Amino acid sequence: MNIRYPQIWQTVQQIPYGQVATYGQIADLAGLPKRARLVGKALANAPEQGWQGQLIPWYRVVNAQGKLSFTQESEAFERQKQQLQAEQVVIIGNKINLKTFQWQPDLAELLFKLSF
DNA sequence: ACCTTGACGGTTC
DNA sequence: GGAACCGCCAAGG
Numbered sequence: 285m286n287i288r289y290p291q292i293w294q295t296v297q298q299i300p301y302g303q304v305a306t307y308g309q310i311a312d313l314a315g316l317p318k319r320a321r322l323v324g325k326a327l328a329n330a331p332e333q334g335w336q337g338q339l340i341p342w343y344r345v346v347n348a349q350g351k352l353s354f355t356q357e358s359e360a361f362e363r364q365k366q367q368l369q370a371e372q373v374v375i376i377g378n379k380i381n382l383k384t385f386q387w388q389p390d391l392a393e394l395l396f397k398l399s400f
Numbered sequence: 401a402c403c404t405t406g407a408c409g410g411t412t413c
Numbered sequence: 414g415g416a417a418c419c420g421c422c423a424a425g426g
Contacts, residue, residue: 306408306409307407307408307409308408308409308410311408311409318408318409318410318420318421318422319408319421319422320407320408320409320421321406321407321408321409321421321422321423322408322421322422322423323407323408324406324407324408325406325407325422325423325424326407327407328406328407342407345407346407347407347408347409348408348409348410349409352407353407353408354407360407364407402426403425403426404424404425404426405423405424405425405426406422406423406424408420408421409419409420409421410418410419410420411417411418411419411420412416412417412418412419413415413416413417413418
């Protein structure tokens with residue numbers, strides 16, 4: 285059961301404070317193209333105390349439309365919203381403007397990934 | 401082994 | 414913008 289997805293968790297930990305990434309984006313960066321759903325599953329099973337003692341900022345991952353992937357009634361939805369707003373991420377009409385807040389890995393990071 | 405269920409997404413109309 | 418359709422695939426029943 286408790287299968288792990290270190291590659292995915294590690295990638296999520298690279299998302300900077302105050303920025304967000306989409307499930308598909310994480311999948312691509314983790315070398316798992318077209319497996320956005322797997323990213324969701326990996327985060328659902330993510331340990332609180334992540335990789336190398338660092339926390340896994342699961343709340344910085346949103347869907348391709350810039351919306352949170354939880355039903356508004358859920359507890360998780362509120363937690364994620366709070367966490368993001370605490371990092372100055374603006375949520376309007378229940379969604380985030382990706383043009384402004386989506387993480388854009390720099391060239392160095394991309395080359396690092398390709399070198400594998 | 402078969403079917404369903406998702407923290408999803410790109411395409412197409 | 415939005416809705417219908419596929420593609421994807423690990424888990425659980």
